[in-house]
Amino acid sequence: MMFHIFGCPMHFGVGDKGLTYSLDYFNDYCKDLEITMLPEITMPEYNLKNLKNLNSVIATCEQIAEEGRKAIKNGEVPLFIAGDHSSVIGTISASATCYDNLGLIWIDAHPDINTDATTVTGNIHGMPVAALLGMGEKRLTQILTPDVKLRPENIVMIGLRDIDPPEATFLEKLKIRHYTYDEVLKRGLEACLNDTVSYLSHLKHVHISFDIDVMDPAFLPGVSVPVPDGFKEAEAFRIMDRLMTELPISSYDIVEYNAEHDTDDKTAAFAKKLAHFILKH
Numbered sequence: 001m002m003f004h005i006f007g008c009p010m011h012f013g014v015g016d017k018g019l020t021y022s023l024d025y026f027n028d029y030c031k032d033l034e035i036t037m038l039p040e041i042t043m044p045e046y047n048l049k050n051l052k053n054l055n056s057v058i059a060t061c062e063q064i065a066e067e068g069r070k071a072i073k074n075g076e077v078p079l080f081i082a083g084d085h086s087s088v089i090g091t092i093s094a095s096a097t098c099y100d101n102l103g104l105i106w107i108d109a110h111p112d113i114n115t116d117a118t119t120v121t122g123n124i125h126g127m128p129v130a131a132l133l134g135m136g137e138k139r140l141t142q143i144l145t146p147d148v149k150l151r152p153e154n155i156v157m158i159g160l161r162d163i164d165p166p167e168a169t170f171l172e173k174l175k176i177r178h179y180t181y182d183e184v185l186k187r188g189l190e191a192c193l194n195d196t197v198s199y200l201s202h203l204k205h206v207h208i209s210f211d212i213d214v215m216d217p218a219f220l221p222g223v224s225v226p227v228p229d230g231f232k233e234a235e236a237f238r239i240m241d242r243l244m245t246e247l248p249i250s251s252y253d254i255v256e257y258n259a260e261h262d263t264d265d266k267t268a269a270f271a272k273k274l275a276h277f278i279l280k281h
């Protein structure tokens with residue numbers, strides 16, 4: 001498999017200043033990865049309180065999506081290492097534009113399915129799944145093409161443990177398959193993975209979006225929105241190993257690494273190990 005690793009600092013979706021330098025720090029920390037760096041694009045803003053930095057998020061996602069689409073057309077498998085999770089409106093739009101009926105495995109403490117009408121924070125990193133489903137602010141749904149990028153029945157979320165009430169309503173209404181962290185504890189990880197694999201097994205292309213805040217911040221504190229509990233390293237690698245072995249994964253994200261909140265480079269080390277794990281699989 002020919003991988004192309006991209007990196008984008010992207011902090012506009014959450015506004016945490018730590019993200020503006022985290023990707024450069026990470027790039028230095030693992031030079032061997034040969035990351036193609038894509039800069040953030042800063043645009044004039046209207047300062048909407050329910051869509052913070054909207055224009056800059058859109059411009060940066062357009063660029064990410066263009067580069068991702070080029071890579072896929074070249075026969076490469078893109079691995080995006082990015083700042084906040086709004087960046088995947090770009091990465092997943094690229095994959096969805098190249099592959100019909102794209103599947104998505106969302107490994108995250110948050111479902112990120114808020115819209116401009118439901119958000120409490122106004123942070124667009126809480127909205128990517130909604131945007132990719134064609135919901136909410138129109139311009140966020142039209143990266144690369146005006147088409148809706150994802151179908152709710154092609155999505156599985158794993159590890160959720162911080163769901164806003166309107167997000168719970170969307171998950172239920174759209175019947176989005178999800179395994180909360182509690183459910184994983186109750187039913188067992190293998191059972192949830194068995195279900196995930198059989199649920200998506202008819203698809204030809206699946207994207208994995210891995211948000212580092214799905215991990216237990218007691219061990220990996222370097223994220224912008226930590227939530228207590230979460231996966232330990234062995235579980236994360238087990239999840240990735242099974243999904244990569246049993247499903248046709250054709251693009252990847254690793255997001256939300258934030259050096260500002262890290263201690264002793266623990267989170268950087270994990271992100272590096274995860275990237276290498278994907279490349280060597």
Ligand SMILES: NC(=[NH2+])NCCC[C@H](N)C(=O)O
Binds near residue numbers: 114120121125213
């Ligand atoms: N990608 C993330 N870390 N998302 C956190 C989102 C938190 C909250 N639900 C919000 O909408 O602001």
